[in-house]
Amino acid sequence: MNVLDLAESGPSMEEGGFDRRLAKLCRELVIEYDVRFDPDRPVVDDDGLAEAVFEAGLRLASEMGVYCLNVGRVIKFSEEDLLENALGAPGSLTIGMEADARVLYPRGIEDRRRPIVFGGQPGASIPEEWFLPTAISYVREPLVDALNHGRLDVVEGRRVRARSPLEAIATMRELRLLREATKISGREGIHLLAGESGVTCVGTLAVASERYLRTSDAHLIGVISELKTDYDRLTEAVCLADYGAISAT
Structure with missing residues (x-):
């Protein structure tokens, strides 16, 4: 507040x-x-x-x-x-669930601990027909600890527009495909850094539920350059904090 x-x-x-x-x-x-x-x-x-x-x-x-x-x-x-x-920020975070849970921590200078590996195509626009198979290819890699896998700009041939119902549909479709990829790969508890198809709070709020974005997952809140924010970003941060999911930028 x-x-x-x-x-x-x-x-x-x-x-x-x-x-x-x-x-x-x-x-x-x-x-x-x-x-x-x-x-x-x-x-x-x-x-x-x-x-x-x-x-x-x-x-x-x-x-x-x-x-x-x-x-x-x-x-x-x-x-x-x-x-x-x-x-006052936490020194570590537990991400993911059950056998796929990992401890995410800030690495120090000359840190000898193994880094956490996020697989995927972060920030990339991925054709809908390629989204599931490419997600599966990353989730099946044993070295991958978490998934950060891009966005859908076109859904069923329709260009996604910010603040339209298609933004909500695209973000929900993204999460459904990611959940399907984790199920097919036998890693349903893997951490997802997702919601990249939503560029406003419309997309974020559409997937803030255990069906889509779990509290063990993180939602990507895009940062506005340079040193700027808006009510969309603040709304996302407020709602995700109350829901219990992790916010990532």
């Missing part, structure tokens, strides 16, 4: 003004924190640079806030708020 209050009461600003201020502050922070990319060292092992990037990012987040497109206001958080929420 606090975030919703901030969206209604934050500083008013035109979107173009927010974009220009963001670009200006990014340039200033890059210079102030001496953030540079060395093409000869694509894998950075400089702890000082890592610390500088973190501090610059924290400054950027606290000074800019998040622009809410629906009301033209900036949701502002202090550095203390940001750090408190980051430090």
